Amino acid sequence: MQSNPQLNANGExxxxxxxxxxxxxxxxxxxxxxxxFVGVTEREVKKVPILRGKSVFNLFxxxxxRTRTTFEIAAKRLSADVINLNIAASSQTxxxxxxxxxxxxxxxxxxxxxxxxxxxxxxxxxxxHVKAHEHVINAGDGRHAHPTQGLLDLYTIRHYKRDFSRxxxxxxxxxxxxxxxxxxxxxxTTLSTPEVRVIGPKTLLPTGVExxxxxxxxxxxxxxxxxxxxxxxxxxxxxxxxxxxPSAQEFFKHYGLTAEKLALARPDAIVMHPGPMxxxxxxxxxxxxxxxxxxxxxxxxxxxVRMAVMSMVAGTS
Amino acid sequence: xxxxxxxxxxxxxxxxxxxxxIGPNTAMIGLYTGGVWLAERLHAExxxxxxxxxxxxxxxxxxxxKQGLARDPKRTRIPFTxxxxxxxxxxxxxxxxxxxxxxxxxxxxYGRPASISLVVLADRGGRELPICAxxxxxxxxxxxxxRLRLRRGDDGxxxxxxxxxx
Numbered sequence: 001m002q003s004n005p006q007l008n009a010n011g012e013x014x015x016x017x018x019x020x021x022x023x024x025x026x027x028x029x030x031x032x033x034x035x036x037f038v039g040v041t042e043r044e045v046k047k048v049p050i051l052r053g054k055s056v057f058n059l060f061x062x063x064x065x066r067t068r069t070t071f072e073i074a075a076k077r078l079s080a081d082v083i084n085l086n087i088a089a090s091s092q093t094x095x096x097x098x099x100x101x102x103x104x105x106x107x108x109x110x111x112x113x114x115x116x117x118x119x120x121x122x123x124x125x126x127x128x129h130v131k132a133h134e135h136v137i138n139a140g141d142g143r144h145a146h147p148t149q150g151l152l153d154l155y156t157i158r159h160y161k162r163d164f165s166r167x168x169x170x171x172x173x174x175x176x177x178x179x180x181x182x183x184x185x186x187x188x189t190t191l192s193t194p195e196v197r198v199i200g201p202k203t204l205l206p207t208g209v210e211x212x213x214x215x216x217x218x219x220x221x222x223x224x225x226x227x228x229x230x231x232x233x234x235x236x237x238x239x240x241x242x243x244x245x246p247s248a249q250e251f252f253k254h255y256g257l258t259a260e261k262l263a264l265a266r267p268d269a270i271v272m273h274p275g276p277m278x279x280x281x282x283x284x285x286x287x288x289x290x291x292x293x294x295x296x297x298x299x300x301x302x303x304x305v306r307m308a309v310m311s312m313v314a315g316t317s
Numbered sequence: 318x319x320x321x322x323x324x325x326x327x328x329x330x331x332x333x334x335x336x337x338x339i340g341p342n343t344a345m346i347g348l349y350t351g352g353v354w355l356a357e358r359l360h361a362e363x364x365x366x367x368x369x370x371x372x373x374x375x376x377x378x379x380x381x382x383k384q385g386l387a388r389d390p391k392r393t394r395i396p397f398t399x400x401x402x403x404x405x406x407x408x409x410x411x412x413x414x415x416x417x418x419x420x421x422x423x424x425x426x427y428g429r430p431a432s433i434s435l436v437v438l439a440d441r442g443g444r445e446l447p448i449c450a451x452x453x454x455x456x457x458x459x460x461x462x463x464r465l466r467l468r469r470g471d472d473g474x475x476x477x478x479x480x481x482x483x
Contacts, residue, residue, distance in 0.1 A: 012385065029388065029389065032389050032390075033386065033389070033390060035392055036373065036375070036376075036390045036391060036392045036393070037376075038392070039392040039393050039394065040376065040393075043426060043427060044426075044427070044428070045426040045427070047426070048376035048377065048423075048426070049376070049377060049422070050376045050377070050378075050381055050386070311376070311386050312385070312386050315381050315382070315384070315385030315386045316385050317385070
């Protein structure tokens, strides 16, 4: 067996770098553990002592409020000490290398590094250089992966639909720039989802996306027909270089989710979005706030999923 | 070595012992996995007014730094208010006392109970913490390299078994 940088010799999760390459049992183990943590987040005392005395460093080389906050809440609910470093505005601008930054933090007795970086692969690089007792969690690297978001999407689908083995899941919009889409698609295929569709204009779908095991649709109405789960992606205008799209209005007309288009999906379909939403660009307000939307439960589940991942990796030697 | 006691008779004995102590304020919590099986039986026979609580102490264990997180922890469900309650905490086998310590810590994150009593089917000695059971089916001598555990058959019947400790 090829050695997996995310697992230790016993096959336990040591780092979480990407969903791609995670065995099915590990993936299901994370989702099961997260279900137990959902119980903790519903109590009056939303804290367990398991990571007491451990330090979690949030290393955000790229700005993010929501993801950083949910990691911070998750770590605090595990009783860890949390240190937030917004490195975009600190040492990197003074010329320090990525590995020097990490080595310095390691000297401050870190246990877990939560890393977001604009360059694909940065968390892998860090994971290769950390000490045996240190763990790395990828909180989004370039266009590559955002595994905890993918996991919380899988958790949400499992919560509402129970079983993946009969589902049709449609992922809509800017797949090209979306690390969320990539992580989710790998997770869905690992869990044997029979039909995963991607829907979007040619310019926003990566070439060769079919090789991930998905069906490609350019007509949104056709792609939504019979879907159990509709995952809307944010139109990442800040990632767009050059003119991939005529305008946001034009995009909404063809690929925005409206109640009328959603009616083509199954009557009990759920609508997801990783946030932050662009209302009126990829999703209409009436759908975002409507009865099919599970966008806010996604955020709540995200905390439990991150608690599960942190407590699993930090206890693995 | 003496044969292991019959779990079904021990269970019946505990029901008889607990029955006069049950009041409107009594509630029961079983600890996964064996303790939940025993608690389901006791709870049904004693017809407690409060629904049964179930607890997995995985997030409160004291050996996390050595063992890591237990695989597949179950979700703790306490479907009643803990504050002010007289609680019966139920486990199958009492050994080091560490599970009970963890369970009491978890319980206090739900509220401040009026009292907690420990109910176990078997006490095998070997305590490492100052914990004792108020209601105990039997004391059982078990060699240190063996593990005493409760099993539930397909017919729902409970039985004690010895197996080699890992």
